[in-house]
Amino acid sequence: MTPFAKHTILAAAALIAALPLHAAVSPEEAAKLKTTLTPVGAEKAGNKAGTIPAWDGGMNKAPVGYKNGDPRPDLFPGEKPSFSINAANMTQHADKLSDGVQALMKKYPDFRVDVYPTHRTAAAPQSVYDNTFKNATRAKTLEGGFGMEGAFGGVPFPIPKDGYEAIWNQRTAWRGGNVMLPMRVWVVTADGRRAMASGGTQTLSQNFYAKDGSLEKFDGYYSLGKFVANAPGSKAGEAILALDGVSEAAPRGLWQYLVGQRRVRKAPSVAYDTPDSVTSGIGLFDEAFTLFGPIDKYELKLIGKKEMYIPYNNNRAASAKVEDLVTPNTLNPAQVRWELHRVWEVEATLAAGKRHVVPKRKYYIDEDSWQIALFDGWDAKGQLWRTNYALMLTLPDVPAVSNFVLWGGYDLQNGSYYLNMASNELPKQYEIVPPIPRSFFSPESLANEGSR
Incomplete structure (x- = not known):
């Protein structure tokens, strides 16, 4: 073999190794x-049993008299549950219940799932649909699936081929663009005591959907987020800033402002299995927003699609009084709406040589919105340990469905749970705001916010 031929083969091998995963x-x-398929890749038709209807465009008109930032009304106020599932009859429905939901039923005899008629309300602006169509033939995964390129302004992989693509769809799912909301975090101990762990203002910008943006202009940061605490007094002024990118070319940025230190510092520990201080340590940082930060300690497998009962269209729960929703042991079953939807199941298994306190997880991603509705986690002994949820708020005024509010998790072993991003009894709810200056999401701005 000539030196030139050898060099050519090596170069070709290096090129193949650098190619995207798919x-x-x-x-x-x-x-x-x-x-x-729908414009975002879901099955347009209903199921054979007629229990999941065909998608007809979703819900894309604001209710009469609605004002931006007001609590969204219950979209189906006259509906009653079709039936309920509890410990007594759950075996009849086990194929459509997550392991975590079944564990809650076994642990708490009063816990139940009230199943309502299914409404496929998820919708998005036409620009999202147009960009999704473009992304389908140009988006690629990189860096072993943990990075991507060639996508902007829509679902990156509407016809996913593996778990990595499905997770990228969740990360970049349309949730309204630029959002600001007052929120509180409620924690409930095993003995039923409820307390507010944190309160403040959360600001989110989906830079991936910038109105004046394009694939050519996109700087690689798909999400910009800032949380500034104002309660309780011991946390008032604390702040967290997170900038998340689509590849190593846009490395993750994390900063914290701590009142006691009176300075902004980088915060690489706000990730993975570090206990989440915002939830008083009941949740883990990578459980925030159902998935927060890198997931590169896992191998991801797309198990397939299945029908499952998941929380959906929970506008009524979003307007409930805190004492009526956040009850001992679990969220009040009477306030939470469940529906039958098709979900993508993604299994995350700890990769060789990696460490995480939750070595196995299963994520269930709604096919219509590409957002995680439920996920479960197992400990190192193979015991089911954690089950997490998002109540899925429907925003016909946007239009969108969002799992970035009313999410939380249960610790099945110690009996505690939490509800995060709750605007219940607060003056605003998931307010869509104009484009936010990039300077707002800077360490300098974080210092100014926290020191007020």
Whole structure:
């Protein structure tokens, strides 16, 4: 073999190694987004049993008299549960219940799932649909699946081929663009005591959907977030800033402002299995928003699609009084709406040589919105330990469905649980705001916010 031939082979091998994990789908496959699939890749048709209806465009008009930032009304106020599932009859429905939900039923005899008629309310602006169609044939995963390129302004992989693509769809799912909301975090101990762990203002900017943006202008940071605490007194003024990117070319940025130190510092520990201080340590940082920060300690497998009962269209719960919603042992079953939807199941298993206190997780991602509705976690002994949820708020005024509010988790072993991003009894709820200056999401701005 000549030196030139050897060099050519090595160069080709290096090129192959650097290729994305999967290429984009063909134009023929992408064409399904205009026929049998919805514009974001869900099955347009209902199921054979008629218990999941066909998607007809979702809910995309604001209720009469609605003002931005007001609590969204219950969209189906006259509906009653079709049936309920509890410990006594859960075996009849086990194939459509997550392991965590079944564990809650076994642990708490009063816990139940009230199943309502299914409404496929998820919708998005036409620009999201147009960009999703473009992304289908140009988006690619990189860096072993933990990075991506070629996507902007829509679902990156509407026809996913593996778990990495499905998780990227969750990370970049349309949730309204720029959002600001007052919020509180409620924790409940095993003996039933409720307390507010944190309160403050959360600001989120989906830079991935910037109105004046494009694939060519996109700087690689898909999400910008800032939380500034104002309660309780011991935490007032604390702040967290997170900038999340789509690849190593846009490295993650994390900063904290701590009142006691009176300075901003980088905060690499606000990730993975570090106990989340915002939830008084009941949750883990990578459980925040159902998935926060890198997931590169895991191997991801796309198990497939299944029908499952998940929390959905929970506008009524979002307007409930705190004492009526956050009750001992679990959220009040009478306040939480569950529906039958198709979900993508993604299994995350700890990779060789990596460490995490939750070595196995299962994520259930709503096909219509590409957002995690439920996920479970197992400990190192293989025992089910954690079950997490998002109540899924429907925002017809946007239009969108969002799992970035009313999410939380249960510790099945010690009996505690929490509810995060709750605006119940507060003056605003998930307010859509104009584009936010990039300077707002800077360490300098964090210092100014925290020191007020």
